[in-house]
Each structure stands twice: as structure tokens, then as C-alpha cells.
Amino acid sequence: MRASPLVRHGAVAAGLVALSVVAYLLLAGVQGDRGQVVLLVVVWTIALTGLNLIMGLGGYPSLAHVAFFAGGAYLSAYFLERGWPMALGAALAVGLTMLGGLVVALVFSRTRGQYFAIGTMFCTAVVYLVLTNATGFTGGPNGKPVDLGFSMTATLVLLAASVGLGLGAFYVLARTRFGDRLRAIREDEDLARHVGVPTARVKLVAMVLSSGFGAWAGVLFAQYNGVIAPSQFTFVQSFLMLVAIGLGGAGRLLAPLVGSAIVIGFTQLIKLGPGVSQIVLGVLFILVTLLVPGGVLGGLAQLARRLRRTPPAAETERSTPVRVKEAAS
Amino acid sequence: MTQVLVDGIFLGCLFAVVAVGLTLVYGVMEVPNFAHAGIIVLAAYTTWSVSQAGAPFVLAALAGIACGGAVSVLTEVLAYRWIIERPAAAPAVALGLLLILQNVALRLYGGAGRSLDTPYDTVLLRFGGVTLPGVKAALIVLAVASLGALHLLLTRTSLGRAMRAVAQDREAAGMLGIPMRRQYMLAFLIAGLLGGVAAIAYAPTFQISPYMADEVLLSAFVVVVLGGLGSVWGAVTGGLLLGIVQGFGAAYVSSAYQSAFGLLVLVLILVLRPDGLRSTNARRVA
Amino acid sequence: MTALLTVDRVVKRYGGLAAVDGVSFTLGAGDVLGLIGPNGSGKTTLLGILAGTHDPTSGTVTLDGRVCSGRGAHRAVHAGIARTFQTTRLFGGWTLREALRLARRENRRPADVASDERIAALLALDGLLDRPCTSLTSAAQRLAMIALALATGPRVLLLDEPAVGMDTAESAALARAVRDVADDLGVAVVVVDHNMHFLMPLADSVLVMASGTVLATGTPAQIRADEAVIASYLGET
Numbered sequence: 001m002r003a004s005p006l007v008r009h010g011a012v013a014a015g016l017v018a019l020s021v022v023a024y025l026l027l028a029g030v031q032g033d034r035g036q037v038v039l040l041v042v043v044w045t046i047a048l049t050g051l052n053l054i055m056g057l058g059g060y061p062s063l064a065h066v067a068f069f070a071g072g073a074y075l076s077a078y079f080l081e082r083g084w085p086m087a088l089g090a091a092l093a094v095g096l097t098m099l100g101g102l103v104v105a106l107v108f109s110r111t112r113g114q115y116f117a118i119g120t121m122f123c124t125a126v127v128y129l130v131l132t133n134a135t136g137f138t139g140g141p142n143g144k145p146v147d148l149g150f151s152m153t154a155t156l157v158l159l160a161a162s163v164g165l166g167l168g169a170f171y172v173l174a175r176t177r178f179g180d181r182l183r184a185i186r187e188d189e190d191l192a193r194h195v196g197v198p199t200a201r202v203k204l205v206a207m208v209l210s211s212g213f214g215a216w217a218g219v220l221f222a223q224y225n226g227v228i229a230p231s232q233f234t235f236v237q238s239f240l241m242l243v244a245i246g247l248g249g250a251g252r253l254l255a256p257l258v259g260s261a262i263v264i265g266f267t268q269l270i271k272l273g274p275g276v277s278q279i280v281l282g283v284l285f286i287l288v289t290l291l292v293p294g295g296v297l298g299g300l301a302q303l304a305r306r307l308r309r310t311p312p313a314a315e316t317e318r319s320t321p322v323r324v325k326e327a328a329s
Numbered sequence: 330m331t332q333v334l335v336d337g338i339f340l341g342c343l344f345a346v347v348a349v350g351l352t353l354v355y356g357v358m359e360v361p362n363f364a365h366a367g368i369i370v371l372a373a374y375t376t377w378s379v380s381q382a383g384a385p386f387v388l389a390a391l392a393g394i395a396c397g398g399a400v401s402v403l404t405e406v407l408a409y410r411w412i413i414e415r416p417a418a419a420p421a422v423a424l425g426l427l428l429i430l431q432n433v434a435l436r437l438y439g440g441a442g443r444s445l446d447t448p449y450d451t452v453l454l455r456f457g458g459v460t461l462p463g464v465k466a467a468l469i470v471l472a473v474a475s476l477g478a479l480h481l482l483l484t485r486t487s488l489g490r491a492m493r494a495v496a497q498d499r500e501a502a503g504m505l506g507i508p509m510r511r512q513y514m515l516a517f518l519i520a521g522l523l524g525g526v527a528a529i530a531y532a533p534t535f536q537i538s539p540y541m542a543d544e545v546l547l548s549a550f551v552v553v554v555l556g557g558l559g560s561v562w563g564a565v566t567g568g569l570l571l572g573i574v575q576g577f578g579a580a581y582v583s584s585a586y587q588s589a590f591g592l593l594v595l596v597l598i599l600v601l602r603p604d605g606l607r608s609t610n611a612r613r614v615a
Numbered sequence: 616m617t618a619l620l621t622v623d624r625v626v627k628r629y630g631g632l633a634a635v636d637g638v639s640f641t642l643g644a645g646d647v648l649g650l651i652g653p654n655g656s657g658k659t660t661l662l663g664i665l666a667g668t669h670d671p672t673s674g675t676v677t678l679d680g681r682v683c684s685g686r687g688a689h690r691a692v693h694a695g696i697a698r699t700f701q702t703t704r705l706f707g708g709w710t711l712r713e714a715l716r717l718a719r720r721e722n723r724r725p726a727d728v729a730s731d732e733r734i735a736a737l738l739a740l741d742g743l744l745d746r747p748c749t750s751l752t753s754a755a756q757r758l759a760m761i762a763l764a765l766a767t768g769p770r771v772l773l774l775d776e777p778a779v780g781m782d783t784a785e786s787a788a789l790a791r792a793v794r795d796v797a798d799d800l801g802v803a804v805v806v807v808d809h810n811m812h813f814l815m816p817l818a819d820s821v822l823v824m825a826s827g828t829v830l831a832t833g834t835p836a837q838i839r840a841d842e843a844v845i846a847s848y849l850g851e852t
Contacts, residue, residue, distance in 0.1 A: 059417070107596050111599065114419065118554070121550075122551070125543070125544065125547055126589045133586065180716075180717050181717070184717055187706040190704070191706065192706075193692075194764075195721055195764075195766070195767050196767050197689060197717070236431075242421070242424060274436060274440065275431075275432035275435035278429075279433060281428060282425045282426065282429035282432070283429060285424075285425040285428070286408055286429075289418050289425065290408075290412065
């Protein structure tokens with residue numbers, strides 16, 4: 001039997017609160033290299049929750065996400081340097097980046113899958129060029145230090161709370177008509193248009209929202225890390241963000257968390273020598289794409305369903321695996 | 330002015346050679362082959378190591394081109410072949426392959442840039458007020474020769490005609506008994522060889538590093554969009570056009586943002602074509 | 616009676632080629648129009664223009680006095696024109712009820728729409744609402760695509776070769792269902808199909824297209840007797 005919606009939503013909310021608490025404890029308690037790993041996982045989870053909207057629900061592989069991430073980090077640092085209050089600077093940084101997201105979306109939401117990937121990849125490349133070349137504003141290839149705008153405790157609390165609130169927002173959005181529309185676009189965009197979904201507008205909104213998540217994560221990253229440099233916002237980072245969502249399970253609530261943990265874990269924790277961890281990630285990503293299109297979470301959910309109800313499943317489900325549209329398991 | 334134009338043409342030839350490889354693969358298989366950049370990198374490193382081992386440059390260049398072809402076919406056999414029925418997974422697989430190939434290069438050769446010496450390094454051609462380094466002249470010759478050979482292959486041989494048939498309509502070509510797997514492999518082989526050509530042309534002017542081809546790849550994708558995915562002549566004309574645009578942009582606006590002019594072109598196409606790009610002659614080769 | 620749908624001199628050119636070249640007709644509520652013609656005569660393109668899939672190069676489509684062509688498919692749907700496709704297209708693993716809910720929520724006039732159960736009953740899909748669309752038989756999937764179009768609350772329904780891949784019994788059931796939709800819901804229906812055994816008994820009137828223009832219009836009986844139609848049709852296919 002399925003639990004009533006109220007109970008389910010309550011359980012998810014409680015889980016997310018618990019997640020935020022755990023995130024805070026880890027952020028505050030773990031030091032050194034491992035502390036850096038925790039920070040990155042938390043920051044990526046916040047950023048990727050946005051990517052999970054446009055790419056997970058909508059099926060649009062955005063490679064511009066790291067550019068939004070950079071936008072939040074650099075712009076907030078810039079406003080802070082000018083001596084503006086941090087809260088205002090952060091809000092402006094997120095707002096301006098979302099404006100940038102709007103422009104990117106206006107141009108590229110007309111394109112489909114592969115063109116979209118190419119176009120958004122270009123945005124990342126150009127932002128990287130700006131970061132390395134506009135030395136007056138960005139500090140150039142070596143980056144620049146960022147002053148503490150929020151107190152350290154405030155930054156930690158904001159980081160931890162953003163994880164839970166971000167995922168909570170995703171959970172709600174995925175259950176509204178907006179989520180259904182995005183999923184319809186992922187399944188068949190032409191058909192979606194022909195049942196009345198204003199697809200261009202829906203994609204636009206998803207892209208702008210997603211850029212907001214990226215920018216906010218960037219603001220917090222710059223605050224905690226204290227230094228920002230172009231090397232943190234490369235091409236490769238934008239692939240890895242895509243990889244994280246794909247590995248976690250596109251469109252699933254916890255995909256940003258699981259995906260970030262896998263990707264960051266591989267690149268930061270396991271020291272296999274230069275390149276090797278990324279080779280392993282590449283192989284893993286291709287294997288998951290080929291064999292388990294639902295990612296780690298999708299695979300687990302399918303396994304759980306198969307274990308739970310073997311007899312009726314054999315009748316109705318055919319050889320083609322049926323995609324589950326619930327965002328959370 | 331003429332100097333800028335000549336530099337633009339040099340850049341355009343490079344883009345065209347890379348773009349034709351992309352468009353061929355897209356034409357027959359509908360894969361946006363991001364991994365192409367990785368193939369160029371490995372081909373360049375192979376040329377460098379063979380040349381470093383004391384072999385004559387021509388031999389090293391041939392080794393590089395062969396390596397490009399071999400790696401490209403390998404990506405088809407090991408990965409792309411398995412997603413023919415699921416085009417939505419193609420960008421993901423292509424990016425995964427790029428990650429693998431670039432990091433293999435990083436693992437084998439390290440991150441430091443290497444420069445490739447060629448016998449025509451010191452040659453400097455002068456005509457009128459224009460100077461053209463031998464390296465660039467060699468690239469232009471090489472590009473024209475290889476694209477000409479490709480054109481002959483596609484139009485004059487039964488193998489080429491079969492490939493064009495596949496690009497037009499995969500299903501119909503399959504029904505006509507054209508061996509699809511061979512066509513896929515052939516497309517990747519040609520694309521890889523062209524990638525090798527691009528590598529030995531590119532490496533002497535710039536530097537060899539695992540990420541050397543990223544920007545070229547992006548520009549080449551813009552070329553492909555400009556010329557229509559799957560169109561070889563579109564790629565050639567688009568390549569020259571973008572090369573010249575970037576050449577002028579670099580000369581008169583800012584050289585640091587050279588590849589950003591590619592984005593400008595891409596945005597312009599998208600804005601001027603309200604239907605987006607689906608209406609371009611998407612599935613055509615030659 | 617004033618016409619519900621008015622198609623006025625619609626033209627669609629691709630480059631120099633006119634796929635549809637000046638087609639006009641009108642359609643009343645509850646009418647079923649059969650649209651026939653050889654391959655490449657512009658039937659599907661015309662259907663696409665009516666549904667907003669393509670913008671016409673010139674000419675207008677008017678629904679109830681309001682121009683609704685050239686504004687995109689979603690606006691055509693909001694105006695009250697829905698279509699199906701030649702190939703079966705559904706939202707993957709969704710259940711039919713989920714898909715209907717999406718279509719229903721996009722509708723601006725919810726009062727007009729029949730309930731899920733009513734739509735299912737009309738199309739003989741009772742009991743299949745809560746199954747994933749991928750688990751339905753191919754004939755049921757074709758019907759599900761029509762159900763999805765109906766859930767948008769259309770006043771004009773465009774069916775592109777709905778009987779493709781159906782056997783005689785299935786296409787007969789489909790014909791009954793389409794008739795019911797027209798009669799019970801008062802929806803005007805345009806059906807493109809090559810299967811005359813399916814189309815002729817179903818249609819109130821038939822429009823024959825050849826190379827982008829209207830070759831003939833009339834009742835099914837008139838069309839059957841029209842020599843120009845026979846020559847064009849049998850000559851080219």
C-alpha cells in the first residue's frame with residue numbers, strides 16, 4: 001500500500017531537514033582535504049539541483065551551468081570589493097546571473113538536444129575567456145582572493161540550509177504542473193507543444209531558475225573558499241556537472257547529492273595519479289548511460305520495484321524498461 | 330588587410346578539416362562527436378613522440394594521422410555503435426569519450442605544452458606585402474588536398490555513394506542492403522584521419538597539450554551549424570567564412586577573444602533563423 | 616449554418632516548391648471531412664498548417680471567426696485545434712491518465728472537456744487509463760493518441776492516418792469511435808488516410824488533393840464517381 005501524500009511529503013521534508021543538519025555538522029567538523037571534499041559536495045549539490053531541473057526533468061543537457069556558477073562567484077566578489085553589503089551583493093550577483101541565464105535561454109532554447117549542448121558549451125568557453133583575460137575585473141588566470149562578507153558561521157549555515165531548501169524547492173517544482181510540462185518536453189517536445197504546452201516559455205523559465213541555483217552556489221563557494229580562479233570554472237567542470245547528474249539519475253530528487261558525491265569523491269579523494277580518476281569517471285559515465293539510463297538512483301529504484309512485486313510485473317511490463325516519472329523514490 | 334585575410338583562410342582551413350570530420354559522423358550516425366577533440370590531441374602527441382624518437386617528420390606525420398583514424402574507429406566500435414538506437418544518449422557518450430581521451434593524453438604525456446618541430450619551420454613565403462609561414466602554407470595545401478580526396482571518394486566511388494545514401498536515409502539504405510556497420514566505421518575512419526591531418530597542421534603553430542583542441546572543436550561545431558549538419562560543402566564554406574570572421578575579429582577587436590567571435594556568429598544564426606536549426610538540410614552529405 | 620473552421624487560400628512554400636498551393640474549404644461542427652490524395656500531394660502539410668505545426672506562407676485558418684494560423688502549435692491547441700501524428704507518439708512510460716491530465720491542464724476552457732472516463736469510453740480504452748502507454752497494444756496506442764488530443768478539449772480534431780497498422784476489425788472500431796466523437800462531442804474532424812474502406816463510409820464529405828491544390832470536393836459517392844480523381848489517384852500511386 002502507498003502512504004498518503006501528506007505522510008510522504010512530511011517524510012521528505014523531515015529527510016531534507018536531517019540532510020541539512022548532517023551537512024552542517026560535516027562542514028563544521030571535517031577539516032583539511034576532507035573538509036574541502038565536503039564543501040565541494042555541498043556546493044555542487046546546490047548548483048546541480050538547478051541543473052537537475054533543465055537537464056533532469058527537461059532533458060536539455062546544459063553545459064553552461066558552470067558559467068552561472070562562475071557568475072555568482074565572481075560578481076558577488078566584485079560587489080564585495082566595492083564595499084557593498086554582502087546580502088545586497090549576493091542578491092545582485094544572483095539576479096545578474098539569472099539575467100544572463102535569460103539571455104542564454106532566449107537564444108538557445110530554440111535549439112534541440114545536440115545543438116543546445118554545443119551552444120551552451122560555447123557560453124562556458126566564452127565565460128572562461130573573460131575570466132582569464134578581463135584581468136581588471138577577474139584577477140586574470142591566477143584568480144583573486146575573496147573577502148569574507150558573511151561570517152564563517154553564517155556561510156556554513158547558509159550552505160547547509162541551501163542544500164535542504166534547494167532540494168525541497170526541486171521536490172515541490174517537480175510535482176507542480178511546471179514539472180509535468182518539463183517531463184513532457186523531455187519525452188516528446190513536439191507532442192508536448194501539440195497538447196498545448198508553451199514549450200519555449202517553459203524551457204526559458206527552467207533555464208533561468210537553473211541559473212539562479214548555479215549562481216547562489218557560486219556565491220557561497222566564493223565565500224567559503226576565499227579564493228576564486230578560472231581553473232575552477234572550466235569546460236571540464238561543466239562536463240563533470242553533466243556527468244554527476246547522469247550518474248546520479250537525471251530528474252531524481254537526490255541525483256545532485258549522489259552524483260556530486262561520486263564525481264567529487266573520484267576526483268578529490270582517490271589519488272590515482274593525474275588523469276586516471278577522470279578516465280575512470282568517463283568510463284563509468286558511458287557504462288551507466290549505456291546500461292542503466294536511470295543512473296544509480298534509477299537503477300536502485302528499479303531493483304527495489306522488481307524485488308517488491310515480482311508476479312504482476314511480469315504481465316504488464318514488457319522488455320522495454322518503463323521509465324518512472326516520479327522524481328523521488 | 331590581405332595579411333589578415335590570409336591568416337583567416339589558414340584558420341578557416343583548419344576549421345573546415347575538423348568540421349568535415351564532425352559532419353561526416355553526424356551525417357551517418359547523428360552523433361555530435363565531442364570526442365573528436367580528444368582524437369586530435371592523441372594524433373598530435375603520437376606525431377610528437379615519433380618525431381622525438383628521431384624518425385623523419387613525414388613518417389611521424391603519417392603515424393599521427395594513422396593514430397587519429399585508429400582511435401576514431403575504436404570509439405565507434407567500443408561506444409557509439411551501442412547507442413545507434415538511442416540518439417538522446419549521444420551527447421553524454423561523446424562527452425564521456427572526450428573525458429577519457431583527454432585524460433589518457435594527460436596521463437601519458439603530462440600537462441605541460443610541447444612544441445612540434447617541422448622541416449618547414451624556417452620557411453617563410455613572401456608575396457606582395459603578405460608573409461605566410463611555411464607551416465601555415467603546408468596546412469592550406471594539406472587541407473585542400475585531403476578535402477579534395479574526400480570529395481572524390483564521396484562522389485566517384487561506390488563506397489562514397491553508399492555513405493551518402495546512409496546519410497540521406499538510414500532506414501532506406503539499410504533496406505537496400507548497404508552494410509551499415511561498415512559505413513559507420515568508414516565515416517569514423519575518415520573523420521579520424523582528417524582529425525590527424527588537423528593535428529599535424531595545428532600542432533606546429535600552437536602547442537600540444539591535452540586541451541589544445543577544445544576551442545577548435547567549438548569553432549568547428551559553429552561551422553557545422555553554419556553549413557548545416559551533415560553537409561561537407563557547407564562545412565568547407567562555413568569553415569572559411571568563420572575563419573575569416575575570427576581572423577578579422579582577432580586583428581581589429583581583440584585577439585584574446587578570438588574564439589568568442591564564433592559564439593557571436595552562432596548567436597546571429599540562431600536569432601536570424603527563427604525556426605532554429607531543424608530546418609537546415611540536416612541529413613545530407615556532399 | 617456558419618462554418619466552424621474556415622481555411623482560406625492557404626499556401627506553404629519550401630524554397631521554390633509549393634507543398635500546399637491555395638487550398639480553401641470550410642467545415643461545420645460535427646462534420647467529418649476525409650482528406651485524400653496521392654503521396655506528396657500536401658495532405659500532411661495542410662494538416663500541419665491547420666494544427667500550427669507549420670506557419671503558412673500565406674492564407675489564413677479561422678476558427679469561429681478568429682484567425683489561429685501561424686502562431687505556433689500550442690496556441691492552435693488553446694484556440695481549439697488538436698492533431699495526431701502519422702507515427703505513434705505518446706509520452707513514453709506515462710500512464711494515459713497522466714498524459715490526459717497534462718493535456719487537460721493546458722486547456723483554457725476546462726468546462727468543454729469530457730472526463731477521462733468519457734474519453735476512454737468513446738475510444739474503447741476503458742480500463743486502460745492507469746497502464747503505462749508503452750504497455751498498450753499498438754492499436755490501443757493509436758487510440759490513446761486520439762484520447763490525448765481530445766483531452767485538450769478541441770473543437771476541431773485532425774487525424775493523420777489514424778488507421779495505420781490496424782487490421783479490419785480495429786479500423787472499423789476506430790471509424791465508429793471517430794463518428795461518436797463527432798456526433799457526441801460536436802467536434803469537427805479532418806481525417807487523412809489511404810485506406811478507402813475505412814475512410815469512405817466514415818466521411819460526410821471528401822476533399823481530394825493533388826500536387827498541393829484541391830482536385831475535387833464532394834460526398835464520398837460523388838468522389839467515387841469522379842473520373843479526374845480516379846485518374847489522378849490510380850495514375851500516381
